[in-house]
Amino acid sequence: MITQPLHGKNRADIPDDYGNHHYSPYRFFSAEEWSQFRADTPLTLTADEVRRLRSLNDPIDLDEVRRIYLSLSRLLSAHVESSHLLFQQRKRFLSLSDESKTPFVIGIAGSVAVGKSTTARILAELLSRWPSSPKVDLVTTDGFLHPNAVLKRENMMDRKGFPESYDMGALLRFLSAIKAGQPNVKAPTYSHLTYDVLPDQFQVIHRPDILIFEGINVLQSRSLPADGKVVPMVSDFFDFSIYIDAEEALIHNWYVERFMRLRETAFKNPDSYFNRYSQVSEEEALSIAEGLWQNTNLKNLRQNILPSRPRADLILQKGQNHLVETVGLRKI
Ligand SMILES: Nc1ncnc2c1ncn2[C@@H]1O[C@H](COP(=O)(O)OP(=O)(O)O)[C@@H](O)[C@H]1O
Numbered sequence: 001m002i003t004q005p006l007h008g009k010n011r012a013d014i015p016d017d018y019g020n021h022h023y024s025p026y027r028f029f030s031a032e033e034w035s036q037f038r039a040d041t042p043l044t045l046t047a048d049e050v051r052r053l054r055s056l057n058d059p060i061d062l063d064e065v066r067r068i069y070l071s072l073s074r075l076l077s078a079h080v081e082s083s084h085l086l087f088q089q090r091k092r093f094l095s096l097s098d099e100s101k102t103p104f105v106i107g108i109a110g111s112v113a114v115g116k117s118t119t120a121r122i123l124a125e126l127l128s129r130w131p132s133s134p135k136v137d138l139v140t141t142d143g144f145l146h147p148n149a150v151l152k153r154e155n156m157m158d159r160k161g162f163p164e165s166y167d168m169g170a171l172l173r174f175l176s177a178i179k180a181g182q183p184n185v186k187a188p189t190y191s192h193l194t195y196d197v198l199p200d201q202f203q204v205i206h207r208p209d210i211l212i213f214e215g216i217n218v219l220q221s222r223s224l225p226a227d228g229k230v231v232p233m234v235s236d237f238f239d240f241s242i243y244i245d246a247e248e249a250l251i252h253n254w255y256v257e258r259f260m261r262l263r264e265t266a267f268k269n270p271d272s273y274f275n276r277y278s279q280v281s282e283e284e285a286l287s288i289a290e291g292l293w294q295n296t297n298l299k300n301l302r303q304n305i306l307p308s309r310p311r312a313d314l315i316l317q318k319g320q321n322h323l324v325e326t327v328g329l330r331k332i
């Protein structure tokens, strides 16, 4: 783990597991250095609200919001403001009068169990409390998974989360409608309880100022189709993107710990897809969690998720206890 001050340093100067390149497109900061950039950004969340927003097994508290999220909120505020200015300038340049501003889209990527949902919810809440009171919506990509019936038919149940398990067409159409400023855009939803897409249940997104789009696949590129058609990537629709990172061994622990805690809580619900795992022995449950991690989530992390990290504008690198230790910001 990095202990020396990082301020202004290129990652290339620091020997670590990101590789020893001569040039790094990121500037890395320790959490303490990063926290200084909050300047006078006010803390608008209470300890209770943070507790309500965090996911199971995520110990984030007000200190972490102060250390990491206030600076991030300030940085995002600068990006949103400059995108408004650029929009106005382009409108003048093109002599347009009727074009209206479309949502600022923030993508959040990272492994299963790394804590994307907590980050997404904390950010959504902080951003919506800016003095300008922007309308902030949050959509997760799991709603765009193919239903279990399709995954089973295609023999892909152990590929849930892999690129082919999503309805990419629907996902790109959704983002395209959002960026086109369309009203009442429908996003499909997913239930972790039933482990399936919820048929006929949609989230309606009506012209937000900011959309946070969170999921393991949001920074992945698509392989070019054989017919040579040009297809957009999800990240083409992003104004800013964040990758939540941690060492494989830590995420592995978090996944298994969460599974064992869900066994004591959500899995006990008779409607839970995993209900049977609340009834097996602890040893058996551990081996099931281990199997899901090794055969699906770890493979996906190595093959598809981690390779998308270099596309992020910002990398939040977590250490023990889910706390962010290093922040990498892409150089402009
Ligand atoms: N089997 C499950 N039952 C209930 N909730 C779950 C289950 N798996 C994951 N979750 C919850 O779903 C959310 C998303 O989890 P995940 O996709 O692993 O991403 P992350 O941990 O990065 O937020 C988290 O809040 C997690 O606690």
Ligand SMILES: CC(C)(COP(=O)(O)O)[C@@H](O)C(=O)NCCC(=O)O
Binding pocket: 112, 140, 141, 142, 143, 160, 161, 214, 215, 216, 217, 292, 293, 296, 297
């Ligand atoms: C639904 C998920 C793919 C996460 O999807 P996301 O919201 O990031 O698009 C993941 O929670 C999952 O179900 N993985 C499959 C293996 C497992 O049950 O852990």
